[in-house]
Amino acid sequence: MQPGALSKALKNGAIWGFIVLELIFFSVAGEFLSLSDKAFMDFENMLLLLKQSAPIGIIAMGMTIVMVNGNIDLSVGATFAIAAIVLLDSMTWPIFAGLGDWVIPVAWLLALTVGTLLGALNGLIVWKTGVDAFIVTLGSMLGYRGIVFMFNGENPTSHLNWTLVDFAEAQFLGLHTATWFLLAVTLAIWFLMARTVHGRNAYAIGDNRDAAVNAGIRVGPHMMVNFAIIGFLAALSAVVFYSESGSVNPNDGQLYELWVITAVVLGGTKITGGAGSVIGTFGGVIAIQLLRKGLGHIGADTSTVNLVIGLILIAVLFLDRQLNVKGKEELKV
Amino acid sequence: MSDPVLRLENIVKTFPGVRALDGVSFSVMPGEVHALMGENGAGKSTLMKVLGGIHQPDSGHIYMGNHKAVMAGPLEAKAKGIVFIHQELSLAEELSVAENIYLGELPRKSFGRVDWPRLAANANAILKKLNVGFDAKARVGDLSIANQQMVEIARALTVDAKAVIFDEPTASLTDAEKVVLFDVIADLQREGVGIIYISHRMEEIFKITDRITVLRDGQYQGTVETANTNEEAVTQMMIGRKLDLSRNAAHHELGDVALEVRGLSCGKLFHDVSFEVRRGEVLGFYGLVGAGRTEIAETLFGLRDPSAGQILLDGREVRITSPVEAINMGISLVPEDRKGQGLVLGMNCRDNMTLPQVDDLKAGPFVAEGAEIAIFDQYRDRLDIRTPGWRQQVGNLSGGNQQKIVIGKWLSMHPNVLIVDEPTRGIDVGSKSEIHKLLRELAAQGYAVIVISSEMPEVLHVSDRIAAMYSGRIMRSFTAEEVTEDSLIQAISGLGGEQVA
Incomplete structure (x- = not known):
């Protein structure tokens, strides 16, 4: 084996090893601690896990390309909430009253368009002002959330369309609708990142922005496209989730950005950009959902889940750093 | 045509x-x-x-x-x-x-x-x-x-x-x-x-x-x-003016051995390195990038732990495990990347100069600004640093003056051994010769100076002795009298010559 190959293999496979570890741990611990008789690795349970991964997972795919690009988007949770409101509210608008169930694609389209535009707006500001994406999207996170509250105050926005609920709860080849969306988005973004010029340029820009500029890549518009993509995916995530639930609270989607970023980072994407993979992110999403579900399975409450995930995130990044340090060549701090 | x-x-x-x-x-x-x-x-x-x-x-x-x-x-x-x-x-x-x-x-x-x-x-x-x-x-x-x-x-x-x-x-x-x-x-x-x-x-x-x-x-x-x-x-x-490019030959009495290194090794970075530097002497380290020169300097400054060997200061064996210890023992390092490692570019000249000792310059709980300014003034005059005043941001100075600030910073810590890594990287021709002159003067004032450089004219110009490194080893050392460009190139390319302590 080449020197460094072991650490490389460890690194690339780390997230999957971690998932296996989680499965074993919760299966064994579940035997002793769980209140239910069902095994943790029950097939139904695993299918449900995939479905529950979808809202975070769909956004995480967009976050992967944005972070590989060297940016970040903190506003996804608020965009998610706005898109949800647009989806549910637009179905009640009088102008669409004559459409019958055809209101569904119209409402979807509206919600997705709004999400895409909100994302593109972030990108446009990052491009034109040169302000760091962290700051820009911190601002839009607050701003977009403000819009959510302006719309309906503290009240939830609700509308149930039973055709839509049937669609959302359907299972095709055993997988739920939401799971299919997650898989389709994962495949699409994987194709974009690994196979297309746009995707390779995203790596180049995140790796060395000056080099990309010098090579004539139009960095600003490129980044805007990626922000539009993540905006679209935040809206898609909302569309998939609220088609089923039918009611959105103004606080919905809060902290989503942090879950999404955690999943992406666990999946091996460099926080400074230039490296990362969609497959890794998929692993990160599954790992987090497993952890949440598994801790629930053995009777831990939500606050414990957050504490554990926080600790694991730091531990994983520390491990990653250790694997990357070549021997003792690094200077002492 | x-x-x-x-x-x-x-x-x-x-x-x-x-x-x-x-x-x-x-x-x-x-x-x-x-x-x-x-x-x-x-x-x-x-x-x-x-x-x-x-x-x-x-x-x-x-x-x-x-x-x-x-x-x-x-x-x-x-x-x-x-x-x-x-x-x-x-x-x-x-x-x-x-x-x-x-x-x-x-x-x-x-x-x-x-x-x-x-x-x-x-x-x-x-x-x-x-x-x-x-x-x-x-x-x-x-x-x-x-x-x-x-x-x-x-x-x-x-x-x-x-x-x-x-x-x-x-x-x-x-x-x-x-x-x-x-x-x-x-x-x-x-x-x-x-x-x-x-x-x-x-x-x-x-x-x-x-x-x-x-x-x-x-x-x-x-x-x-x-x-x-x-x-x-x-x-x-x-x-726009003439420049003195002649080789420096000012000789003066050498003092005692200030620093001696015996068989020092650090992992794969360098092996079995031995040399000594006397007060009043400039020892040049010449070699290719990656030959291990900078790593030796970092080890002497406590940034790396040696895997074997001894370091002796004034004849006494010491262990240097951190830069703070190195500074207290009288070793200073002017690092190779001036802007990245040597200076805080957004800070003013005075604060950069007094950075390593600001802890000692206190009046009660507060920083003694007067003492800081006094130190800055002293080294500005001594090193002829050209700046409008101590308030000037270091990032706005020319490369030569920036380097003098770094040197001044370390001189103000009263070192015995001054290690200067790539003293004139990215510095224009005019200021280069000033820095060279300064290094010679510092040796004459009794400092033991180690200069690491990738530029042969520079090494030849400032050094009393030259250690030629190749792949983590000192291949040969030369005195200023015996060194020739050819023999130096041979030594750093790993051709001919066996290791000389």
């Missing part, structure tokens, strides 16, 4: 408050290597950005062949056949060699897909032409600096280049690698490409260029035939 490939006519570019380029005109003939020289801030970079389409000139014209050319952006400049080899490597390290060569122009298939087979084939064809020893699939970050530079050059060959601009291309190359680079330049020359060669290194300029154009403060100083001029004349054009 054929037409020039590239002709600049009266280029003017102003930025708020600065006239960066003031009527610059010169031309590059096909097959010519044309040197562009000037001190830092003379306008070379601005001129290159105008050529590259990153800046638009306020007035003046660029001609390519007989046609007026407007460079609206980097892509257009490249399409017109103007290619840059940047000083700071402009590569994406995580991507493959092939992707870097075709960065911004990856071959496409339908749906915006990358055409991988075509990419690999094209890239390998170019690499073959350059005769390099790596594959197009290799990750750029895994290559040596020299090979990364070859990737940059490969990038230049992807287009039908009319003019190739090399910006300090040899800054991080070894002598052997330079030979390869010069071969590539000669090939380009034969193909009728015009070459603009930007460098501070006189030896290279006189070796490979045909003509030299000099800029000073944004103004065109003239173009001369390389064959009809000499270093002194060019330097005078660059700095």
